[in-house]
Amino acid sequence: MNKYTKAGWGHRHQSGLAAIYRLIDGGVIFTSLLFWCRFFDHQLTNVWLIIGLLATTLFVFCAESVELYRSWRIDSYAHMLGLTLFAWVSVCATLLLIAYFSKTGQIYSRLIVGNWFLSTLVLLALWRYGFRQALFYVRSRDHNTRSAAIIGITPSGLQLAEDFAAEPHLGIRIHGFYRVPESASCQQQLPNSAPYQMLGEVAEALAAAKAGSLEQVYITLPMREELQIESVLGAFADTTATVHILPDLFFHNLLHSRWYQVGSSSVLSVYDTPIEGINSWMKRLEDLLLGTLLLVLTAPLLSLIAISIKLTTPGPAIFKQLRYGLDGRPIEVWKFRTMTTLENGETIVQACRNDPRITRLGRLLRRTSLDELPQLVNVLRGQMSIVGPRPHAIAHNEEYRKLVSGYMLRHKVKPGITGWAQVNGWRGETDTLEKMCRRVEFDLHYIRHWSIWLDLRILFITIFKGLAGRNAY
Structure with a gap:
């Protein structure tokens, strides 16, 4: 065999x-x-x-x-x-x-x-x-595997081969590469360090597929070489091999991309959300169940905090600030008031360490994230989720959308009380552009990989790690 x-x-x-x-x-x-x-x-x-x-x-x-x-x-x-x-x-x-x-x-x-x-x-x-x-x-022990080859010697093709080699449990065995002589962008020889064979040209790959000895084909030509890709696809249409196209670098940063069919036209969504259809119902059910449960359990604590704020400092117990919600629509986010000021205009100064605006009680609330609890009301009203990217003040959104690539994509899902960035340490003051870039990076990772199980994992981590931290002040 x-x-x-x-x-x-x-x-x-x-x-x-x-x-x-x-x-x-x-x-x-x-x-x-x-x-x-x-x-x-x-x-x-x-x-x-x-x-x-x-x-x-x-x-x-x-x-x-x-x-x-x-x-x-x-x-x-x-x-x-x-x-x-x-x-x-x-x-x-x-x-x-x-x-x-x-x-x-x-x-x-x-x-x-x-x-x-x-x-x-x-x-x-x-x-x-x-x-x-x-x-x-x-x-992983070389049973129930599928034979595969890569057409086009490109950086993305070499990376794909390495990825499959690193995950043998998937059962996809890359046996080598086939070169495309007509391609001006692909290498015609494998690098000396590559642990794979050069199996020949496209014609030989086609013969192997017709003979039934090649099951999976991965085309890694650059997307700009449309004619070469079309030629290869047309040739393999005469075989029973499963053919995949690996897009080049432009497509690596898509936000939950998917294909749609509009009549006879195929449309690729570039920036989309995973939380739609049945997923949106599941997410909403999660928010309603957990939001109601947490609000009932914390009701005595909420009342105690509200009374304490009113007794210790003048002003309202609840501070409502305009922030961007789903699809960038403004929402009023509720928080316990922790400062002597109520900033909600075009210029808002972020809280920093030893900020004189923060009250004594407010410092404790911010350190333990208890000031965020009123946002459970936002969750039940459908404006926020339990888990999602943290909402920023509108003034900060307008500032950072010009500085951070993909910043506004955070708003393709509802903002959350806790999130993937927060449990990974990217919370609190963003006094450098790098900190905001890292927060956005983690937020977009959450959107790309969203699932109910990821939400539950974030909640679990939040309980033991995310309620307090060195950046919370």
Whole structure:
């Protein structure tokens, strides 16, 4: 068995893996239902069996609709988990609606149904994680791999080869490079230090793909060489190889880019947000649940702080300042007043260490971030999120948007009470341009990689690390 034939095993058995996924999903749904019926000493009637069969059918249908049974070789577990959650919640909602409109809800045990819904979700997530880790283990040992080659000797192509080599668990094996003689931008020989083979020219890559010994092709020509790319794509359209295009440097800084189809035209969004559609609903649900919970838990503390501010210094307990919200729309952000001044104009001086404007109580509130708690009201009103880039005063926005590239892209999502930049130490005064650049860098990283799990991770870190810090004053 040569290296290409060995690598082809994974591709030919992808449909087999999808079938395994469907069978295990069905088994998990049925087994969980049977367990809870037995656990609560409930007789297993035909009605329960019909419910289990209906749930399995609906789940497979929903999973197919969101492409849950496709290859997840390179995609993230968080994305897989999100689609699994969506599919199972859709099934649960459909079953509840059926029970409600058919007026049969009273014949089902709420204990069984509730435990079944929750435990099945956990099991569907856990077995996928375990199976994914098992596949990673197998692939890192050169099983279930796919053969791949790179067309075009460019810096981005060499970097891609290094990236795949650094992540063997993905099972993508780069066997070498093919040169493009017509390309004026690509090198025609590999660097002496490159640990890869020169496999020939495009014609030889095409022959390997037609023979079935080359499964994945990565085209790394510069985007300006449109004619050469079109020629290579046209040639590989006569093969069954999976073809990818790696854009050059211009595309590396895109903010959650995606393709859209408008009639017969394909449009690439350059600066977009990941929080739309079902993601926006999940994000809003997260904000409502956590915001309500935190507001209830901290209500006594909020009252105590407000009273203390009124008793110790003249002026309002709550300071409202105009800042930019989602899409750059102005919002009033609430904070406990910590200064003797109420600056909200075109010129605002940032708080600095030993700032004489900060009150004694305000210093404590700022050090512990308790002054930010009233922003829970902003969260419930839909103006802010629990997690997101911190909002800046409008005067600072107008100043830094001219100095920091991509600064306004922070506003492609709602601002947050805590964020990725804050838990990584980039909070407080930005007395140098470098500090603001680093904060924006972390904010854009958060937007590009957003997920519910990243939000929960940031919240966890905030509890133990982000509430106070050396830059908080």
